[in-house]
Amino acid sequence: MWLFISNGKGEIGVKINENCIACGNCLPYCPMGAISLGDERAVVDEDECVECNICRRAGVCPTDSFEPQVEGLRAVRNTFSDPLVPHKNTSVPGRGTEEMKTNEVTGRFRRGHAGVAIELGRPGTGARFRDVEKVAMACAEVGVTFETHNPVTFLMKDLETGKFQDEILNEKVLSAIVEFDVPNEKLAAVLEKIREVAGKIDTVFSLDLACRVEEDNSAPAVEIARAGGFNPTINGKTNIGLGRPLAKEA
């Protein structure tokens, strides 16, 4: 007998097979706290499970009872939750994007512009696409250019408004990244919108700001954020510019 996780629509997610002995070893490994102990076996809450597969890969199940069988909309959860799954359109593993990591080669963020990413569900909380949509639509009101090489953007049905496909709005994922380019002149307004929409969602998000470093080693977008009352962290990421070939500067 298999214990399938099904939402009644033919969507099947991770399953726990009959070998489970309800030892409970797997419980603390689930980032969503979606596993509990039933009478005879562990039980997964299908609505909370994000198909990240950490339960299976942790290697703590003595009977090897977790089996992935991800189909339909559960595959959307899987793509945004299991870092080993590369998105079919970006080829980037880990639900992420290349963003500033390859900027010297792609020229994605140019001087005078900022890259903004809003990673809903991070850290460790998870997010439903209805909240992802709220944030995307709020930013779209200011006029931003959503990054096309980003798995979240592929789920939008309108890049002007940030509206998503209705059928995915209730799907929960470990995190999803709304990413866009914005000219520095609009950055303060966008950040204010983000601050505003933060009070209207049912999860958390981590907010990123990327920008090209100027010839004098300054970072104008960071100063715009500071002036708007944001506190850029003392740690962050630096692309040290060694990728080749270099993108042409605008």
Add this chain to the structure above:
Amino acid sequence: MTHSLHRAGTAANLQNDFVVFAISAQTVNAKGSAAKFARFFEIVSRYNPVNMGDMKTGNIFSAGKEAIQKGFQDNSIVHAVFTDKEILPKVFKELRDADLGPSIVVSGLLHDVNEGCEAAGIKRHTIEHSLGVWGRTEKLPSQGILEVATMCGHGMVAFNLVKEMIDQIQGGRKTPREAALELARQCHCGIVNPVRAEQLLKALAARGRHEVA
């Protein structure tokens, strides 16, 4: 974006936490990158990283170094974690001279990384800051738990697992080092810093459980 951004911490407990990684642009220079990642891995290996990994294979604690070396692909993202900022200029210089092609990104205290670039004669290209965590932050655990868990940016280190490891240290069932390695094993990319994790877990375990939840 950004599996290595948003590492929660203080100036004091981030001073031994630097992630250096290589990534290719899938639409520009990815073709043939596997061999270049192998060369990157070979270079960074010589500077005593405390963790290494490739998203396509796993980390040195889960998959092992040999499996990583055999598994490079053109869309790999290859990481090494260092605890000493003094080695950064040496690593940067050697990577610059190797002229590999994939982009090189460094996560850590931005001031220290900038100093490392200057010492190596390299101009920073692009930087990225975290502007913090917003929304329903009441859903988050204590800062201490976050400092440990956020070392895996993909969320593979569950808050509950950090609490479980603290319980096990307090109960004498695991040493802080063993607990740190158990957490590092979960982070496929190999960017959890087990040295920093051990220090943080040891300090958390010395407190009462209610203080760390």
